[in-house]
Amino acid sequence: MEKLNLALLIGAAAIIVAIAAVRVAHRIGLPGLLVYLALGLLLGESALGIPFEDAELTHHLGLVGLAVILAEGGITTSWSKVKRAMPAALVLATVGVLVSIAVVAVAVRSLLGASWQVSLLMGAMLASTDAAAVFSVLRRLPLPPRLAGVLEAESGFNDAPAVIIVTLLSAQVIPAPSIVSVASEILLEIAIGAAVGLVVGPVGAYALRRVALPASGLYPIAVLALAFGAYSLAAVLHGSGFLAVYIAALILGNARLPHRPATRGFAEGVGWLAQIGLFMLLGLLASPAELPPVIVPGLVTGCALVLLARPISVAVSALVLRAVAASVRLVRPPGLVLRLVRPEVVGLTWREQAFLSWAGLRGAVPVVFATVPLAEGVPGAKELFNQVFVIVLVFTVLQGPTLPWVARRLGVVAPAEARELDVEAAPLEELKADLLQMRVPPRSRLHGVEIFELRLPQGANVTMIVRNGTSFVPDQATRIQSGDDLLVVTTANCRRETEARLRAVSRRGKLAGWHGEHGD
Incomplete structure (x- = not known):
């Protein structure tokens, strides 16, 4: 009991400090994840001396934490804002991810001389933008709804293909998977995850509208339980749990359910708690003494990611969107498809492309993905983890505070854009x-x-x-x-x-x- 009480005391103190530090990070435009990672490093062996080396536990808890963050993102995202951005977000989350992986892999292979497995692993781990970082920074910027919706929806969808590729590349049972097998596996898992989310979300919303629960506090718990039910069901069916939980949460969060403001507030609180716990855990797993040797390789890889991979992936995605728009002009499909992919909706201007290139924030997601090869015992996995950790720290510091300036210089801000007013905005x-x-x-x-x-x-x-x-x-x-x-x-x-x-x-x-x- 003494050890348990001491652990609870340390945990409560760390959470209180993390919450207080959010205000400082918010003022200077940094995602709170940097503060939480720093707290994890301070709690670790190099500072306060708490030993922690369990990569497998971090991997499992990290996936659960990401699921919580995605659930919160889906519940608090307005469908009216992201529906026009859906075509661009889906292309960025699929084609963009594949292009980013390829560019980073070629750069790491050419510049650092790593093996193809390590190079592809690095590209896959860094391909996904971080939902928590995007939500925490971009929701404070007065961006046009479609541009903000592209970034939010992309960060919710691109975890699914990235984690599948990381898992396949890290699996020792498939040392060199063929392109066909990888593609079929990715498509199957994505299809299963999407199907589960599209079933659990509407069914759960219908049930909650018909069942009168005896206490208002049960509705937020029920919504989160349904979202996690989608995640678990998709995982059991060998589908993408991340895609399932985000789609289900997006549907539930935009359905007319009882006590919606309470549900949103509860989801935000749980999301913050997941971020604090997840990032601090990742900081605990990292060893500051092991970081200096990987600073140069990490900076080289990070520059390749930010200056090459992300802009190229956005440009290729824009070309795909133009091709879609051209086909729409020729085919003119009826109904919902035409409304979603009409040419004036799917197109991206060069200013929007430039901002999307700089705003692809990485956060806890790449670090969590880096625990997958670490838990699987892939040779060189510890160095990969340390490099990813350095990349996240350095480039989040560089990109986060500069986003408002970049948005103003590119002329993509919308100062007069109306903000959505909910109960939390005027409690x-x-x-x-x-x-x-x-x-x-x-x-x-x-x-x-x-x-x-x-x-x-x-x-x-x-x-x-x-x-x-x-x-x-x-x-x-x-x-x-x-x-x-x-x-x-x-x-x-x-x-x-x-x-x-x-x-x-x-x-x-x-x-x-x-x-x-x-x-x-």
């Missing part, structure tokens, strides 16, 4: 107000009472009634009926008086005060 606590929900029971004296006869205190009002599944805004002459759900907004200082008055009327009717009933 009731800051307005010193409360939202009360009350269901009228069968034998309540509230039945038949008109709204004005409630005589609620000044500062309280019935703002909505849900009756037989239909919501409407009542007026002062609206009669309350048994089974109604009443939403009452009240100022904080008269909440208790409002609750007492509602109880009093429910017990003795609209003349409750004359009968000595005050709802105590």
